Every structure is written in C-alpha cells, then in structure tokens.
Amino acid sequence: MLTASAADLAVLRGRAGAAEDVFVADMPGAGQRLRVYDEYVDEIGRTEEPDYLAVSVVGPRNRVAKWVKGFPLA
Known part of the structure; x- marks a missing residue:
C-alpha cells in the first residue's frame, strides 16, 4: 500500500x-x-472533483509503476 496526498491521488486518478x-x-x-x-x-453526482481517500489502479506494471513512483509505503 502506498500513501499519497489528496492532490496526488487526483492526478493519479486522472492519468x-x-x-x-x-x-x-x-x-x-x-x-x-x-x-x-x-x-x-x-x-x-453533484461533485466535480471528489475528495479521494484511496484509488486502486490495475494495469500494465510499467505504466502503473511510473505513475506511483515516489509515493512512500504505508
């Protein structure tokens, strides 16, 4: 499990x-x-940008690893 700020989670979610x-x-x-x-x-439905507490991402390892590079372990 990695940790990230709400802003970092929003960026990760977008990518x-x-x-x-x-x-x-x-x-x-x-x-x-x-x-x-x-x-x-x-x-x-009313929220344009949700306040993410967590985001699970499943996909090609190299791409996901690039996106989360630098996120510390929890």
Missing part, C-alpha cells in the same frame, strides 16, 4: 482514468461519510 487498458476503483470520502447508497450516488 489512470484516461488509459484504456487500466482498471480504476475510487474511494471518495463520501464512501465513508454516507451510509445510504442513494445519498452517496447523489453526492458523487
């Missing part, structure tokens, strides 16, 4: 989300704050 052969799973702050799924969907 990974733009790649065709990469799977991205987001964990925005709303996922921990809200307990009702409809409220979560509503908040995410």
